[in-house]
Amino acid sequence: MLTEADVACWLLKSSGRPAELPDGPAAGAVVLSRCLRRSYRLGLLRVGQPCVLWVSGRVDPGVAAVGRIASHVREEGGGPAVDVELTALADVVPRAELLLDPAVGSAEVLRMPAGSNPSHLRPREWAALSRRL
Template sequence: MSRLGPGDVACWVLKSTRPPELIDPGWREGTVLGLTRCVRRSYRLDLVHPGQPCLLWVSGRTDPGVHALGEVTGGAEERDGGPVLPVRLTRLPSPVARADLLADPVARDAEVLRMPAGSNPSWLSPQQYAAVLAHLPPHPDAALGPWPV
């Protein structure tokens, strides 16, 4: 695939080398946190809009995979260090493991798995996003229903 279009992206993938407890030591499992994530300046930022789904992908050797999911809350903003994207994320009680997604016949083709050092934000197609959602751990408070997506 060359250039992404609006219909290609079902979910934005924001990558981090730091796990949630290092991003914010008070960020508990099952809780929501508003924050900004550094992103790379590219045409992709023109495709990102408030309300779109996003997730936090932690790379590295310790628990790589999806650690939080939520939504974009604003457009990309320029800061001293470059562009950032405001998001609201709910921390999962356990990550969706990279190994589980590599074993999934649909998810394994996701850009973040094929090209881990690729662009930030990365993205998931509608089918890949559905595959990731199918791997989510149960919500810690069953009375609240499924994870917000």
């Protein structure tokens, strides 16, 4: 079970690039609502914590945006959701590149790609990804 100390950054997955996410950082930040799976992890989410958007799939999977948790968890459409403020990256940080980095290669999203939202990055993983950003 995760503790607050285990989570340096939340990772929220999307099956594709959200239409509301502009192209590139020059467009600025946008607030998106993301669906979550009900679990004990929701009690660890805090407004202001860092987060990244992971786009899965066969075309360009990886980290597509970076930002922060922008709201408390709420019920929306029959399940939990949270707002995130995200800025798109100029280029996706590719999954294949992250797999090769020993500091990030053990991240939950890479070990268990079918896991649910929210996932997380541990301090070592987030530090390595931050250097790449």
